[in-house]
Amino acid sequence: MHEVPLLINITLALIVAFLGGVTARRLGLPTIVGYLLAGIAIGPFTPGFVGDIDTIQQLAELGVIFLMFGVGLHFSFKDLWNVRDIAIPGALIQTAFATILGFGLSQLWGWTPLAGLVLGLAISVASTVVLLRGLMDNSLLNTSHGQAAVGWLVMEDILSVLILILMPTFAPSSVAFNWQALAITLLKSAAFIAIMFFAGTRLLPWLLEKIAHTRSRELFILAILAITLGTAMSASELFGVSLALGAFVAGAIISQSHLSHQVGADLFSFRETFSVLFFVSVGMLVNPTFLWENIGQVVSLSVLVVLGKLIIVILMGFFFPRPARTFLVVAIGLSQVGEFSFILGQGGLSLNLLDSNQYSLILAAALISITVNPFMYKLLPWLEAQLRRIPGFWKKLDANTHILEIKKEKLVDHVVIVGYGRVGKHMVDVLEKLSVPMLVIEGDAERITSLNQRGIPTLYGDASNSEVIDHAHLDRASVLVVTIPDETSAELIVTAARDLNPDLLIVARAATEEGVQMLSNRGANYTIHPELEGGLEMVHHTLLSLGFPLQEVHLYAAAVRKDHYDVQVNTEEEHRLLHEMINAMANIEVIWLRLPTGNPLVGQTLAEANLRARTGASVVAIIRNKQAMANPKSHTVFEAEDRIGFIGDKDQIEAAENLLAETEDEEKTTSS
Numbered sequence: 301m302h303e304v305p306l307l308i309n310i311t312l313a314l315i316v317a318f319l320g321g322v323t324a325r326r327l328g329l330p331t332i333v334g335y336l337l338a339g340i341a342i343g344p345f346t347p348g349f350v351g352d353i354d355t356i357q358q359l360a361e362l363g364v365i366f367l368m369f370g371v372g373l374h375f376s377f378k379d380l381w382n383v384r385d386i387a388i389p390g391a392l393i394q395t396a397f398a399t400i401l402g403f404g405l406s407q408l409w410g411w412t413p414l415a416g417l418v419l420g421l422a423i424s425v426a427s428t429v430v431l432l433r434g435l436m437d438n439s440l441l442n443t444s445h446g447q448a449a450v451g452w453l454v455m456e457d458i459l460s461v462l463i464l465i466l467m468p469t470f471a472p473s474s475v476a477f478n479w480q481a482l483a484i485t486l487l488k489s490a491a492f493i494a495i496m497f498f499a500g501t502r503l504l505p506w507l508l509e510k511i512a513h514t515r516s517r518e519l520f521i522l523a524i525l526a527i528t529l530g531t532a533m534s535a536s537e538l539f540g541v542s543l544a545l546g547a548f549v550a551g552a553i554i555s556q557s558h559l560s561h562q563v564g565a566d567l568f569s570f571r572e573t574f575s576v577l578f579f580v581s582v583g584m585l586v587n588p589t590f591l592w593e594n595i596g597q598v599v600s601l602s603v604l605v606v607l608g609k610l611i612i613v614i615l616m617g618f619f620f621p622r623p624a625r626t627f628l629v630v631a632i633g634l635s636q637v638g639e640f641s642f643i644l645g646q647g648g649l650s651l652n653l654l655d656s657n658q659y660s661l662i663l664a665a666a667l668i669s670i671t672v673n674p675f676m677y678k679l680l681p682w683l684e685a686q687l688r689r690i691p692g693f694w695k696k697l698d699a700n701t702h703i704l705e706i707k708k709e710k711l712v713d714h715v716v717i718v719g720y721g722r723v724g725k726h727m728v729d730v731l732e733k734l735s736v737p738m739l740v741i742e743g744d745a746e747r748i749t750s751l752n753q754r755g756i757p758t759l760y761g762d763a764s765n766s767e768v769i770d771h772a773h774l775d776r777a778s779v780l781v782v783t784i785p786d787e788t789s790a791e792l793i794v795t796a797a798r799d800l801n802p803d804l805l806i807v808a809r810a811a812t813e814e815g816v817q818m819l820s821n822r823g824a825n826y827t828i829h830p831e832l833e834g835g836l837e838m839v840h841h842t843l844l845s846l847g848f849p850l851q852e853v854h855l856y857a858a859a860v861r862k863d864h865y866d867v868q869v870n871t872e873e874e875h876r877l878l879h880e881m882i883n884a885m886a887n888i889e890v891i892w893l894r895l896p897t898g899n900p901l902v903g904q905t906l907a908e909a910n911l912r913a914r915t916g917a918s919v920v921a922i923i924r925n926k927q928a929m930a931n932p933k934s935h936t937v938f939e940a941e942d943r944i945g946f947i948g949d950k951d952q953i954e955a956a957e958n959l960l961a962e963t964e965d966e967e968k969t970t971s972s
């Protein structure tokens with residue numbers, strides 16, 4: 301048997317990663333935890349099969365390249381710009397404090413200052429993968445809080461890239477800090493970035509566009525791989541810049557192309573596969589015995605990452621004009637470390653700034669913080685409740701929430717709209733046209749500015765914050781419309797509003813079916829589930845164009861609505877109507893005939909046309925402008941291009957066809 305070490309290593313690494321990932325999922329943990337544990341299992345420090353660490357690490361380099369390319373691809377200056385007021389200073393201050401804390405802790409352990417610095421930097425940056433997963437799983441990604449967290453992370457990403465560039469200049473070979481080496485590294489990096497942005501932004505999208513026109517998916521994928529790996533390798537070989545930075549810049553350039561979504565989709569499987577190997581290779585470096593022997597250090601570093609970073613961000617809430625809840629979400633989202641810390645730690649290891657035990661410690665803290673993170677989100681409401689209880693603390697934390705004073709004229713009988721996004725926008729636009737007095741509460745500063753420019757009274761802040769809602773004068777409002785997607789906030793708002801004004805009419809948006817029930821229980825008079833409404837509209841148009849009668853379609857939609865929105869649920873009704881509709885269509889064959897322009901019937905009423913007497917067939921419906929009129933009245937006037945639905949036997953239908961064909965060819969379609 302010939303030896304195939306590479307194949308054996310890839311296969312085994314992927315199999316253990318798969319088993320680890322499945323087990324983690326089953327336990328409700330992030331899959332990354334499973335991959336890291338799988339790595340420990342096949343690592344040199346545990347009994348059983350030992351993977352070849354060099355082989356797996358080389359493959360893991362591909363993981364780093366694809367991960368960083370992905371970060372570049374999703375990197376958006378716009379996202380960062382939208383939340384710049386909080387994200388830029390926030391990320392800088394948090395990174396600085398976390399680095400200082402990490403450094404301080406390492407000095408207590410007697411590490412060298414450089415090792416301490418790498419440790420500090422490594423624990424200061426959070427994992428993109430873990431943050432996005434956490435925000436998505438908790439429906440926070442599209443909230444103002446989630447957006448702030450994402451912008452904050454983008455800023456941290458930039459900082460980590462900068463740290464990666466600068467790291468080689470800290471190598472111990474340079475006893476005194478080597479300014480010359482630093483300057484050369486920065487110059488080389490700047491040259492690389494400049495060349496990429498001037499030549500790359502023209503060349504790469506152009507190349508992809510050309511390949512896309514060949515309509516060969518295979519060539520397109522090859523082109524992306526060639527660009528990603530080619531840029532990363534040339535960055536490292538020609539400019540001495542890290543592979544990670546090269547890949548990041550390539551991603552950022554491709555993100556400008558309109559093909560970027562396709563690139564992301566095509567690269568997805570490569571990124572996932574190789575990043576799994578990356579996590580496995582990271583796990584292989586962990587020495588469980590060493591960690592057990594130094595459990596005190598593991599625990600204190602993990603506490604620093606989870607609680608230290610959490611507290612730093614929460615305290616920053618005192619100094620920024622944002623709702624306290626934003627800081628709680630950002631704090632929880634970023635109180636973990638992941639792939640960037642591994643990459644930074646690995647950089648430290650290869651430059652001999654860290655030894656492998658110190659690196660193991662960083663990995664252990666990452667492993668623990670990633671495992672704990674999903675549970676932290678569950679603690680969010682509890683944490684908020686606890687902080688609200690501390691006299692003075694919450695008031696101070698939330699004191700910077702701008703409550704922009706409403707225009708001086710007193711609002712009475714006004715409509716309060718919470719959220720000016722995809723849903724609230726329609727409400728605001730209509731009420732503005734109808735000159736109905738209103739007040740919009742919105743947590744996004746830019747949206748507030750654009751509303752103010754239109755002269756619409758606004759409140760800036762988190763509506764689930766009782767201080768903000770107190771300023772909306774709900775006691776004298778006529779209606780409250782809650783259009784935000786986050787159900788937890790919607791619940792707080794509806795509950796507070798019902799307390800403030802028992803007679804207020806409340807219309808709320810639900811994100812889930814359970815939410816419909818929950819919001820009604822809290823006091824909403826009407827609850828709308830946008831996905832249900834969207835689905836029903838699609839059913840409506842599809843059934844009508846398939847020839848089902850309008851009335852039946854309406855009845856069906858009404859029954860579905862009743863079943864979903866009515867708290868006394870009756871799902872039987874929905875099925876009964878659907879069956880009735882199918883039966884109605886199956887038993888009676890409706891023949892649809894087009895009324896051509898120029899036919900004498902155009903302009904006549906049903907009574908004048910007298911079709912039953914002339915043909916024997918009866919008109920049961922008319923489809924006009926894609927709308928069906930079931931059972932039209934005798935005074936309904938025929939219009940050119942109407943599609944007329946007849947029932948009758950073969951001869952009667954033939955007579956009708958002849959009558960309608962008097963000028964042009966008729967079109968016959970059968971619905972069944």
Ligand code: AMP
Nearest residue numbers: 719720721722723742743744762763784
């Ligand atoms: P959409 O999901 O597109 O309808 O957008 C929801 C809108 O509501 C966005 O403009 C958010 O900024 C805003 N929003 C979400 N949560 C809150 C909140 N708790 N307080 C105020 N505005 C919010």
